[in-house]
């Protein structure tokens with residue numbers, strides 16, 4: 001049997017008729033960028049998250065870069081970020097000339113709230129939180145720390161569409177909730193797309209200007225903006241998927257539960273979910289000391305797995321100038337050596353999953 005880490009057309013087939021109708025509606029409308037579909041999607045996604053405003057953008061990376069920029073954070077400023085996040089979170093900081101200050105993750109793969117305060121200096125302007133692999137971070141404590149030190153909270157929700165902490169949705173704890181709708185995300189488009197949700201009207205207005213060359217009125221450029229517009233096709237398709245997101249997340253939770261119960265190999269560590277937190281299992285990430293051998297052995301059985309992420313940002317070649325070296329963030333580095341993402345995706349069959357479970361249980365060094 002072959003098991004891929006994702007088979008994207010299965011989620012298309014699941015609601016094929018609805019997607020095709022939405023696509024045809026856009027093709028026939030004669031209007032393709034920033035129009036009625038985008039407006040409707042923004043309303044629906046704002047309502048889904050429980051925020052007042054949503055601004056549709058080109059990508060998750062743009063959501064991060066533009067949020068930092070709209071808050072006036074730049075050269076000479078520091079932003080706290082977890083060390084084991086995806087590079088895009090860090091790019092959101094460095095693309096604005098600000099300096100990322102890394103904090104180690106906890107056993108849930110999210111930022112360790114116990115280690116945030118010691119990283120704060122008089123240059124710190126914000127805490128950037130990634131709800132990694134779909135699990136909500138410890139937001140009550142993080143927000144308390146931010147409030148105490150007058151810092152902004154920016155949430156990277158690219159992997160956490162619909163995940164809650166203490167009953168409150170990720171993306172609603174700080175000024176900005178940044179979302180990616182890259183096709184593999186839980187709420188994925190059929191191309192690139194992203195968004196910011198916020199309750200701050202001025203902030204939303206600034207992002208709206210920024211995404212369209214810095215103008216509210218055509219050719220009246222108030223700020224130096226960029227092109228990060230969301231197109232009508234992606235917005236229309238996202239509206240369809242958003243209406244099914246609950247079911248899609250429930251399916252992943254069911255699959256995660258089956259992994260939790262089925263994997264019984266003492267050398268494979270299973271992911272845990274914090275009390276009060278929820279995971280929508282964007283990834284199901286195990287740890288294993290002999291990870292590379294495990295991956296190879298699964299590969300030989302026809303099972304594809306991924307590593308999120310093999311090189312932590314502080315050791316990435318592009319961040320050599322920050323002056324970090326191996327050993328600076330040992331927990332992060334050990335995760336990079338030991339984590340393995342098992343196949344979990346919309347439309348994965350139970351037979352496929354049972355095969356993965358069987359092969360993991362049979363693995364020995």
Ligand SMILES: *Cc1c(COP(=O)(O)O)cnc(C)c1O
Nearest residue numbers: 059060061086088089158180182
């Ligand atoms: C996918 C992802 C991003 C970037 O989103 P794009 O839409 O690909 O730009 C940012 N942060 C995290 C944690 C992600 O997983």
